Amino acid sequence: MSGFSELVATRFSCRAYRTDPVPRAALEQILEAARRAPSACNRQPWRFAVVTEPALRSRLLDEGLLPGLGMTWAAEAPVILVMGMKKSMITHRIAPLLSQVEYPLLDLGIAGEHAILQATELGLGTCWIGWIRPKVVRRILGWPADILPQSLITVGWPTSRPEEGSPRLPLADIVTWR
Numbered sequence: 001m002s003g004f005s006e007l008v009a010t011r012f013s014c015r016a017y018r019t020d021p022v023p024r025a026a027l028e029q030i031l032e033a034a035r036r037a038p039s040a041c042n043r044q045p046w047r048f049a050v051v052t053e054p055a056l057r058s059r060l061l062d063e064g065l066l067p068g069l070g071m072t073w074a075a076e077a078p079v080i081l082v083m084g085m086k087k088s089m090i091t092h093r094i095a096p097l098l099s100q101v102e103y104p105l106l107d108l109g110i111a112g113e114h115a116i117l118q119a120t121e122l123g124l125g126t127c128w129i130g131w132i133r134p135k136v137v138r139r140i141l142g143w144p145a146d147i148l149p150q151s152l153i154t155v156g157w158p159t160s161r162p163e164e165g166s167p168r169l170p171l172a173d174i175v176t177w178r
């Protein structure tokens, strides 16, 4: 991969995986990229669970997903990265009351995409899964009450890549120049 633009263009939501395991060193590199993400007041509200154990992955997918999207493909992914949010009192509960900005959600999104882009650079496929039951996921993981899962990210070796990426709105529709 020659540069950042190519990395961004290469990433896609991967929904077909080989079942081969992902080396621990690759997972640590992915987590390190997430850990380097910026966050409001440097609060670092993210917490991660790396789930490779087959029975636990099955439970996450069987019980932790909401119905309706038919995400059976996720069972092939050898790794499920769970993104959890641990809120602080001032930055995450009081400041948003004044600003109306959801800082910890922004922070988790940045960290998750750092992880995903690092995975992409390593040739791995990923997909955000936000259609989840956060409290069920928390119980399955045995996380404490102050950490709420916000997303799963599947990680594994893609079986194929789409010829074209998903469509995007044109810049003219989403940008205001002043």
Ligand SMILES: Cc1cc2nc3c(=O)[nH]c(=O)nc-3n(C[C@H](O)[C@H](O)[C@H](O)COP(=O)(O)O)c2cc1C
Pocket (backbone or CB within 6 Å): 011, 012, 013, 014, 069, 071, 127, 128, 129, 130, 131, 132, 151, 165, 166
């Ligand atoms: C916060 C978030 C939640 C998502 N949740 C799901 C999901 O539950 N299931 C799914 O199949 N894809 C999910 N996606 C993937 C999107 O559908 C996908 O990013 C979008 O269609 C654009 O396609 P692309 O990622 O291939 O460019 C999610 C993406 C984001 C960023």
